[in-house]
Amino acid sequence: MEKYLSQLNEAQLEPTLQKDGPMIIIAGAGSGKTRVLTYRIAYLMHQGVDPFNILSLTFTNKAAKEMKTRIADIVGTSEAKNLWMGTFHSVFAKILRIEADKLGFPSNFTIYDTQDSDKLIGAIIREMGLEKDVYKTKQVRSKISSYKNSLITVRAYFQNAELIEADTMAKRPRMGDIYKNYVDRCFKAGAMDFDDLLLRTNELLTRFPEVLAKYQNRFRYILVDEYQDTNHSQYLIVRALSDKFQNICVVGDDAQSIYAFRGANINNILNFQKDYDDVKVFRLEQNYRSTKNIVNAANSIIDKNKTKLEKIVWTANDDGGKIKVNRLMTDGDEGRFVASSIFEHKMNDQLKDNDFAILYRTNAQSRAMEDALRKRGIPYRIYGGLSFYQRKEIKDVLSYLRLIINPNDEEALKRIINFPSRAIGQTTVDKLVVAANGYEKSIFEVMKHIDQTEVNVNSGTRNKLKNFVTLIESFQVMNQSANAFELAEHVAKASGIIKEYNKESTPEDIQRLENIEELLNGIKDFVEGQMELVDATGNIAEFLEDVALATDLDNDKGDDDRVALMTIHLAKGLEFPYVYIVGMEEDLFPSAMSMNTRSELEEERRLFYVALTRAEKQAYLTYTLSRYRWGKLIDAEPSRFIEEIDEQYLDVMTPVNDPRQNPMLSADIFGDVEPNHIRFKKPITRKSEAKTPKFVAPKNLKPVKKTGAANANNFKTNLFDGDLAVGSIVEHSRFGKGEVLKLEGKGPDTKAEINFEHGGVKNLLLRFAKLDVLG
Numbered sequence: 085m086e087k088y089l090s091q092l093n094e095a096q097l098e099p100t101l102q103k104d105g106p107m108i109i110i111a112g113a114g115s116g117k118t119r120v121l122t123y124r125i126a127y128l129m130h131q132g133v134d135p136f137n138i139l140s141l142t143f144t145n146k147a148a149k150e151m152k153t154r155i156a157d158i159v160g161t162s163e164a165k166n167l168w169m170g171t172f173h174s175v176f177a178k179i180l181r182i183e184a185d186k187l188g189f190p191s192n193f194t195i196y197d198t199q200d201s202d203k204l205i206g207a208i209i210r211e212m213g214l215e216k217d218v219y220k221t222k223q224v225r226s227k228i229s230s231y232k233n234s235l236i237t238v239r240a241y242f243q244n245a246e247l248i249e250a251d252t253m254a255k256r257p258r259m260g261d262i263y264k265n266y267v268d269r270c271f272k273a274g275a276m277d278f279d280d281l282l283l284r285t286n287e288l289l290t291r292f293p294e295v296l297a298k299y300q301n302r303f304r305y306i307l308v309d310e311y312q313d314t315n316h317s318q319y320l321i322v323r324a325l326s327d328k329f330q331n332i333c334v335v336g337d338d339a340q341s342i343y344a345f346r347g348a349n350i351n352n353i354l355n356f357q358k359d360y361d362d363v364k365v366f367r368l369e370q371n372y373r374s375t376k377n378i379v380n381a382a383n384s385i386i387d388k389n390k391t392k393l394e395k396i397v398w399t400a401n402d403d404g405g406k407i408k409v410n411r412l413m414t415d416g417d418e419g420r421f422v423a424s425s426i427f428e429h430k431m432n433d434q435l436k437d438n439d440f441a442i443l444y445r446t447n448a449q450s451r452a453m454e455d456a457l458r459k460r461g462i463p464y465r466i467y468g469g470l471s472f473y474q475r476k477e478i479k480d481v482l483s484y485l486r487l488i489i490n491p492n493d494e495e496a497l498k499r500i501i502n503f504p505s506r507a508i509g510q511t512t513v514d515k516l517v518v519a520a521n522g523y524e525k526s527i528f529e530v531m532k533h534i535d536q537t538e539v540n541v542n543s544g545t546r547n548k549l550k551n552f553v554t555l556i557e558s559f560q561v562m563n564q565s566a567n568a569f570e571l572a573e574h575v576a577k578a579s580g581i582i583k584e585y586n587k588e589s590t591p592e593d594i595q596r597l598e599n600i601e602e603l604l605n606g607i608k609d610f611v612e613g614q615m616e617l618v619d620a621t622g623n624i625a626e627f628l629e630d631v632a633l634a635t636d637l638d639n640d641k642g643d644d645d646r647v648a649l650m651t652i653h654l655a656k657g658l659e660f661p662y663v664y665i666v667g668m669e670e671d672l673f674p675s676a677m678s679m680n681t682r683s684e685l686e687e688e689r690r691l692f693y694v695a696l697t698r699a700e701k702q703a704y705l706t707y708t709l710s711r712y713r714w715g716k717l718i719d720a721e722p723s724r725f726i727e728e729i730d731e732q733y734l735d736v737m738t739p740v741n742d743p744r745q746n747p748m749l750s751a752d753i754f755g756d757v758e759p760n761h762i763r764f765k766k767p768i769t770r771k772s773e774a775k776t777p778k779f780v781a782p783k784n785l786k787p788v789k790k791t792g793a794a795n796a797n798n799f800k801t802n803l804f805d806g807d808l809a810v811g812s813i814v815e816h817s818r819f820g821k822g823e824v825l826k827l828e829g830k831g832p833d834t835k836a837e838i839n840f841e842h843g844g845v846k847n848l849l850l851r852f853a854k855l856d857v858l859g
């Protein structure tokens with residue numbers, strides 16, 4: 085047997101070796117589903133399956149990359165390169181570019197992100213003279229998105245009396261017209277939004293049997309991770325492509341289905357066995373990720389859901405620590421508590437920043453965490469929220485680049501036609517839009533032939549418009565020969581963007597220039613990376629494709645060592661040694677908006693299951709007693725999910741003592757804690773503290789040496805050289821002066837037990853500890 089196969093257990097080996105036919109693996113978190121997919125692909129290749137014939141669909145591009153790297157380790161890089169791997173969106177965008185002409189799209193179509201979609205929908209609502217408080221842009225967008233994901237085209241919409249009735253009842257009778265306008269305008273702009281990438285793929289596969297046949301023959305083996313979160317549109321694509329050979333392997337966990345609000349359909353996993361003949365069903369039961377306490381606690385939660393497939397999840401791992409529950413007064417305290425806790429773990433257990441993740445229900449919760457981490461000097465990265473590529477200055481540059489590739493791109497044009505300022509006013513742009521709609525041409529076309537149109541603008545404006553066209557055309561000429569980096573650098577300068585941000589040198593402008601520089605660096609990296617690939621050219625179109633489909637997770641350069649902050653939704657499939665789940669409060673988690681029906685509440689519970697099962701070694705739950713919501717300070721109650729965990733797996737840490745009388749419970753470490761607590765329990769005393777008398781420092785001591793952080797910017801530089809001995813007096817920035825009680829280990833790994841005047845006895849790793857040696 086191949087050596088890598090020995091890294092699987094019996095239950096995992098079975099589906100890995102099952103080469104042909106439809107199969108499903110349903111198994112709980114951390115049981116190795118993703119690992120099986122990875123090894124299965126390697127095994128297929130060893131069995132002689134051409135990598136060109138394998139399609140693997142993952143939830144993020146990052147997951148695809150990791151899988152590919154792992155497979156490359158096993159089968160070799162050159163072979164692994166030819167695998168088709170990625171998210172639904174990225175794989176089918178590629179196919180749509182190849183087949184675009186069949187659908188009447190240019191192969192260089194633009195991919196509109198949600199910002200672009202919102203702008204266009206907002207413009208349409210305005211142009212139609214509709215009430216913007218009734219037709220709210222984001223609501224309209226999400227409606228259109230749900231139509232598309234259910235494959236309801238504009239035509240189908242207008243044939244569906246029920247839908248029309250529903251929108252009329254919701255006081256939005258013009259919904260269908262907006263939908264139609266939006267689709268027309270995207271089409272004219274040569275643009276697809278994210279949902280189009282799936283909808284148009286379905287259109288392609290249904291309308292063109294020869295195209296379907298081509299891709300059915302190409303993708304003889306299809307594998308899908310996180311199948312529980314596929315929507316109807318994705319389901320149909322997989323169904324169609326696998327129909328001929330039926331070599332389809334899907335893996336998933338119904339208990340981790342958390343995207344119903346975006347159209348995911350849990351029935352896809354529940355009905356899989358009905359969709360194909362002779363489906364083999366596999367189950368994995370052993371969890372390799374987490375401690376017993378975490379696995380059992382997670383099981384006790386998901387048990388409360390009625391709609392579920394019965395599953396067993398167990399682990400042979402250690403018990404580990406119980407799940408720690410901490411109550412804080414405010415979100416500020418919550419942030420400080422988490423930051424302190426991370427800091428302590430790092431110091432005491434020699435951990436890296438990327439061993440920690442902070443997970444929350446809503447993006448808004450990140451701010452308090454960020455503030456606290458920043459104050460502690462702990463590096464972090466926020467995933468989700470506004471991504472790098474959605475920042476204003478970055479979108480400005482990218483819009484120029486998009487327009488070079490696709491001059492019909494309406495949103496890109498509108499964004500930069502007057503940025504930097506060229507004295508082309510909104511009135512002129514409005515006239516151009518009206519003319520473009522009238523002539524059924526793009527705005528750029530109208531501008532190009534402005535002298536032959538009846539657009540009513542004066543000759544000065546006419547010239548400004550022509551100059552803009554000339555500028556873009558000059559970039560297009562350059563694009564014929566220059567690579568992406570050369571072009572982008574030229575555009576940033578020649579467009580006037582760099583000059584614009586250089587004008588005032590405000591801190592914001594400087595930040596923006598740095599971001600543009602970062603973008604150019606990124607493009608350079610990209611060009612260099614592409615040079616190694618056979619079929620890539622390193623031109624700007626390829627870069628834009630990458631950017632359009634990048635999620636924040638994808639930009640993670642695995643090498644950088646930071647605490648990860650993200651919503652629970654984004655954390656699916658990931659794992660971290662230490663996980664803090666913050667904001668465990670009623671109305672926040674479960675969310676107030678998801679408590680109306682049992683099924684909504686069950687989805688929230690699944691979300692909690694996902695959150696908890698990300699943790700390998702230790703999970704923390706925190707909640708506050710009051711929190712700002714919708715601009716008001718409201719009383720918060722602990723989440724019902726805390727109560728739902730079997731108590732034997734919990735360690736409720738809220739102390740009963742007044743923290744101010746107990747230095748170990750200083751607000752710095754635990755936040756401002758309140759005397760009484762509903763559930764608990766005994767005060768926290770630490771053994772060393774109980775028996776060691778409080779340290780009182782002798783007077784008039786001066787620093788003679790510094791350990792660890794003498795070089796404050798570089799924690800990793802160890803300057804400890806043996807000047808510490810038992811009995812030495814040291815000073816710590818937070819704990820004050822202290823006496824060394826014990827030393828253990830050598831060099832940078834030396835651990836010191838120190839009795840401090842503030843905080844009592846602490847174990848510190850000298851590599852990290854900021855200590856002045858006083859004597």
Ligand SMILES: Nc1ncnc2c1ncn2[C@@H]1O[C@H](COP(=O)(O)OP(=O)(O)OP(=O)(O)O)[C@@H](O)[C@H]1O
Nearest residue numbers: 091092093112113114115116117118119372373657
């Ligand atoms: N047989 C095994 N031996 C050792 N480690 C394993 C084994 N199987 C899986 N693991 C490890 O356990 C962890 C969880 O595996 P994996 O991510 O594949 O689980 P999963 O079922 O996909 O989880 P999730 O449901 O969260 O997506 C990973 O770190 C993986 O490397």
Ligand SMILES: [Mg+2]
Nearest residue numbers: 117118119657
């Ligand atoms: Mg997985």
